[in-house]
Amino acid sequence: MPSMDIVSEINLEEVKNATENAVRELATRFDFRGTNASFEWKSPAVTMKGDSDAQLKQMAEMLRGQLVKRKVDAKALTLGSVESSGRNFNQVATFKEGIEQPVAKKVVKLIKDSKLKVQASIQGEQVRVTGKKRDDLQAVMQLLRETDLEQSFQFNNFKD
Structure with missing residues (x-):
């Protein structure tokens, strides 16, 4: 029968690769020059840091795009709440398994x-x-x- x-399930190695690609894309983007924007991979989550809430939204879209390129379903991505401390904004992206x-x-x-x-x-x-x-x-x-x-x-x- x-x-x-x-x-x-998601392939965490592909998520790590997508995060590294997003870091490279961030370095080449003109609108992110001179900012404190960064991606940080801590298995099984990605921490995004930026100067504003709008930057974090752009970074989340960058990460989603890289995940799709690596054939990781973007539905597995869950964005946490935006935390701000002064001029720094943080957001954690986790992955559902x-x-x-x-x-x-x-x-x-x-x-x-x-x-x-x-x-x-x-x-x-x-x-x-x-x-x-x-x-x-x-x-x-x-x-x-x-x-x-x-x-x-x-x-x-x-x-x-």
Whole structure:
């Protein structure tokens, strides 16, 4: 009986590479010359420092762009609140891994409501889907790609 696991994982090495690319881009940008803007990688988070809130927004877009170039789903990126101390502004960008219980329940409910002939069960931080046909599992994949649950999903252990 075919089965697969729905997981939410990111490659932290690619995130590190994207951060390093954003640092290089920051150095070449004319509008950031002479400022204290910087990216700092501390696994599994990126700290952005700048002179203003507007700079942090631009830096977040830079980081998102670099993540997309490195094929890391930008939905995994979560921006924290902006902290300011005098003229320095900081913001921490974290990355979601694992499917939390409420999201997993939404995924299972979505699969059951689709009337596909598959069974979905929550197993820790992943969802296992089994069905009689491989096509049904591929339909579940397509369904999750089209639905916006504000989290990136990957499909592992696809077995016939």
